[in-house]
Amino acid sequence: MIAGIIGAAGYAGAELVRLLTGHPEVDALAPASVNHGGERIEDMYLNFWGQISAPLESPEAVIERADVIFTALPSGVGEPYAKAALERGISCIDLSADFRFGEDEAAFSAWYGKPYVFPELRKRSVYGLPELNRAKLKALAAEGPVIIGNPGCYPTGASLGAFPALARGLAGAGVIIVDSASGVTGGGREPQRSFHYPECADTMAPYKVGAHRHTPEISRNFQAMAALNGQSAAPALIFTPHLAPMNRGILSTIYIPLAEPRQAGRNVDSKGGSVRPPSKEINDRAAEFREIYADFYRKEPFVPVLPSGVVAATGRVRCSNFCHISVHLDPGGTTLIVVSALDNMVKGAAGQAVQNMNILFGFDERTGLGQIPASF
Secondary structure (H helix, E strand, O other), X not given: OEEEEEOOOOHHHHHHHHHHHOOOOOOEEEEEOOOOOOOEHHHHOHHHOOOOOOEOEOHHHHHHHOOEEEEOOOOOOOHHHHHHHHHHOOEEEEOOOOOOOOOOHHHHHHHHXXXXXXXXXXXXXXXXXXXXXXXXXXXXXXXXXXXXXXOOHHHHHHHHHHHHHHHOOOEOOOEEEEEEEEOHHHHOOOOOHHHOHHHHOOOOEEOOOOOOOOHHHHHHHHHHHHHOOOOOOOOEEEEEEEEOOOOOOEEXXXXXXXXXXXXXXXXXXOOOOEOOOOOHHHXXXXXXXXXXXXXHOOOOOOOOEOOOOOOOOHHHOOOXXXXXXXXXXXXXOOEEEEEEEEOOOHHHHHHHHHHHHHHHHOOOOOOOOOOOOOOO
């Protein structure tokens, strides 16, 4: 099988090159670039030197000879290539936001400032969060070539962290708060002042507060997950991203109000505030929630739920397709606190795209993604 990668010069595209090179079902890579045609991938990324040697072709040439296409391009750029892939009878896995909103063009246009170029393509597209839409992806693929809208990095961590609580009816009325911190690779390869070393080292700050374009994607996922429990609406969402002084990783702390809070009287004052450490009752209930999460993800190859006393951390998932999840409870027993950690370049982008390819072609989802995370 030949895998075509349009946008191979960018960070996510280069990660696709790295991962697919070790994929046993991929016989050859066909990397392409819109702006760097003719250059060689090993000259742009010297870690490939002596291992991978390939010129960056034109997108059109790659579509003509590939068996599957990955588009790792800015939002609003990749639709013509996805259309060309479908017309040739091959599937496209798109890493931008172009196909994450389905037929809801109004939402995409409001947040990304562009209309759809080919709205009809959404009839053959599916949102590619495997843990949520695996069955839909398989059903659509059984009818012919498809376009998979690969999820955003922040939405992947936030959604996986909240999924069991929403699908099992644990979440109550109120607001789910998602605080996330991302490594600077999330900003892409092109230089920007905010990602310049003196600007982002030794400091951490939120950005696009109340206005980040991943907010509607997370909210849509929450709605879909709550619907699995028969709920007509999910709790409201407040999402705040932060830029952290690290290359890779996204850490999300998710605060979920419980549908059935059980306040431990000796732990709270008359106004409900916690005044003492968690009681045995609280710790026992946290263990119950942890088991609910573990059972929910028991058959998912990339979403391990960590044991009591272990908190998810980005350093333990580096360069892997895993999303670690730890489950906690506030001392007052009213709020579930879930921490998720993933590598934004792998499970948050290229690795998830390969996982989607594996589902599309009927391979074991772990194929080519069995790397053990780096420990330091």
